[in-house]
Amino acid sequence: MEDGRSADVVVVGAGFAGLAAAHELAGAGARVAVAEARDRVGGRVLTRLLPDGTQLDLGGQWVGPSQHEMRELIARYRVPTYPTPEHGRAVVDYEGTLVDALPPEAMALRGELDRLSREVPADAPWTHPRARSWDGTTLASWLAGRTGDPAVARAVGRQTAGGLLSLDAADASLLETLFYLAGGGGLDVLVGFAGGAQAERLVGGPQELAIRMAAALPAGTIRLGAPVRRIEHGPGGAVVHAGGLRLEAAHVIVAIPPVLAGRIEYDPPLPPQRDGLTQRMASGYALKTHAVYQEPFWRARGLSGISFSSAGVLTETVDNTPPGGPSAVLTSFAYGADAHLLRARTPRDRRRAVLDRLGELFGDEARDPVAYVEFDWCAEPWTRGCFSGHLAPGGWTGFGPALRAPAGVLHWAGTETATRWNGYFDGAVQSGRRAAAEILTGAPDGAGGHVPPLPDRSDPGRSGGGPGGSP
Numbered sequence: 283m284e285d286g287r288s289a290d291v292v293v294v295g296a297g298f299a300g301l302a303a304a305h306e307l308a309g310a311g312a313r314v315a316v317a318e319a320r321d322r323v324g325g326r327v328l329t330r331l332l333p334d335g336t337q338l339d340l341g342g343q344w345v346g347p348s349q350h351e352m353r354e355l356i357a358r359y360r361v362p363t364y365p366t367p368e369h370g371r372a373v374v375d376y377e378g379t380l381v382d383a384l385p386p387e388a389m390a391l392r393g394e395l396d397r398l399s400r401e402v403p404a405d406a407p408w409t410h411p412r413a414r415s416w417d418g419t420t421l422a423s424w425l426a427g428r429t430g431d432p433a434v435a436r437a438v439g440r441q442t443a444g445g446l447l448s449l450d451a452a453d454a455s456l457l458e459t460l461f462y463l464a465g466g467g468g469l470d471v472l473v474g475f476a477g478g479a480q481a482e483r484l485v486g487g488p489q490e491l492a493i494r495m496a497a498a499l500p501a502g503t504i505r506l507g508a509p510v511r512r513i514e515h516g517p518g519g520a521v522v523h524a525g526g527l528r529l530e531a532a533h534v535i536v537a538i539p540p541v542l543a544g545r546i547e548y549d550p551p552l553p554p555q556r557d558g559l560t561q562r563m564a565s566g567y568a569l570k571t572h573a574v575y576q577e578p579f580w581r582a583r584g585l586s587g588i589s590f591s592s593a594g595v596l597t598e599t600v601d602n603t604p605p606g607g608p609s610a611v612l613t614s615f616a617y618g619a620d621a622h623l624l625r626a627r628t629p630r631d632r633r634r635a636v637l638d639r640l641g642e643l644f645g646d647e648a649r650d651p652v653a654y655v656e657f658d659w660c661a662e663p664w665t666r667g668c669f670s671g672h673l674a675p676g677g678w679t680g681f682g683p684a685l686r687a688p689a690g691v692l693h694w695a696g697t698e699t700a701t702r703w704n705g706y707f708d709g710a711v712q713s714g715r716r717a718a719a720e721i722l723t724g725a726p727d728g729a730g731g732h733v734p735p736l737p738d739r740s741d742p743g744r745s746g747g748g749p750g751g752s753p
């Protein structure tokens with residue numbers, strides 16, 4: 283690997299955000315180097331094939347019809363998709379009783395959240411007239427103030443803060459919850475299967491799309507095994523230290539989860555508001571597990587494999603059987619404190635707890651799968667959370683403006699910076715494209731100034747120099 287090679291832009295991270303940014307820049311003629319810590323591209327997507335060929339998506343997996351950035355990429359790279367199976371009834375366990383649907387009071391609260399979310403400007407939630415109040419209120423306390431029935435509050439809290447943000451309702455601000463609902467088009471779309479965010483999966487998994495995107499970049503663009511630990515920056519450009527590499531560039535796009543962006547050493551240090559933001563944007567805490575069976579036995583009982591529980595160790599399950607199998611898969615999700623407690627158990631106890639719960643929901647066959655697979659994204663050094671990062675209560679109003687504002691020549695991408703489908707693949711792609719556009723067309727620098735656009739490649743004065751600005 284060429285040491286000291288200069289690029290116009292260094293992109294940190296080869297998840298969907300970093301790959302999308304690299305494509306926009308390379309397509310505009312800029313020279314791009316992508317520094318990726320792992321030995322693979324894709325970030326929070328990872329597809330594993332069982333010995334019989336059954337596809338398990340250990341990270342992100344679904345795309346929905348209104349996720350236009352992803353749909354465009356899926357079409358461009360010709361990755362086939364298939365509908366999420368929905369044969370039969372969903373199971374709703376409400377406080378230990380199997381019911382057809384959540385009680386009307388819970389549905390009314392969901393409706394109220396949806397209505398409020400439509401008021402929130404997803405590109406600047408801190409500007410809403412009630413932003414301070416909503417940012418200082420947790421979803422749990424808001425729900426408790428709306429209903430005298432703790433079971434109703436628990437159910438709505440688990441479905442929204444849990445199922446969407448992978449947080450407990452006591453850890454999610456009302457403003458963050460409303461922002462998230464706004465970006466995805468409302469609760470029904472976010473929790474929905476056909477027509478919603480869980481409508482389809484990709485043949486080969488979303489990792490296949492990431493691999494095809496990486497392969498379409500100019501040879502040598504992506505440097506795998508290159509963890510960025512230090513960035514020196516100034517008006518004249520930046521020096522990125524990535525493993526043994528020293529990469530000089532005019533601009534840098536940091537396209538990694540904010541919690542990890544905050545662990546990079548910056549010289550000079552980041553503006554306080556930006557640093558404060560990364561301190562307040564911890565990741566959610568979900569645990570996703572897969573139980574594999576010879577047959578989708580639940581379908582014979584008229585069940586879809588989809589479940590929601592208002593109490594118990596698992597909040598949600600889905601039928602993750604690929605079309606044509608060969609094996610059947612029930613995938614489970616635990617969130618927040620439930621996921622913490624599961625992680626604290628031994629692997630054997632954790633497996634038992636998950637399978638026993640599946641047995642209660644779907645019948646005794648669920649207790650004895652032919653395989654059980656779990657993957658802990660919170661333990662991954664280059665992710666450290668699941669599904670995505672969220673601003674803690676008070677975070678939007680105190681630090682929100684620093685989410686996307688460049689710090690000089692440093693630009694911020696990653697799904698956590700998206701204004702649509704924040705937390706999803708689609709948001710990651712949007713964020714990468716937006717950060718690339720900042721560089722190509724110029725942008726405010728976050729300190730009252732303006733970062734000029736990347737000079738044309740044919741410009742003889744373009745060569746730039748070190749961080750201090752000397753050519």
Ligand SMILES: Cc1cc2nc3c(=O)[nH]c(=O)nc-3n(C[C@H](O)[C@H](O)[C@H](O)COP(=O)(O)OP(=O)(O)OC[C@H]3O[C@@H](n4cnc5c(N)ncnc54)[C@H](O)[C@@H]3O)c2cc1C
Pocket residue numbers: 294295296297298299300317318319320322323324325326327340341342343344345508509510511537538539542546570659664665667668669670695696697698705706707708710
């Ligand atoms: C279990 C799970 C299920 C999910 N389900 C869905 C779903 O069904 N649908 C959906 O749309 N979304 C889903 N998501 C969310 C989705 O995966 C993410 O929103 C998206 O992949 C984020 O892309 P990104 O590029 O912003 O970040 P990442 O994918 O995290 O990419 C960041 C990249 O940067 C690298 N990196 C980190 N630090 C450094 C460093 N210091 N130096 C160099 N490289 C670094 C990482 O290795 C990684 O490759 C899920 C996520 C998880 C974990």
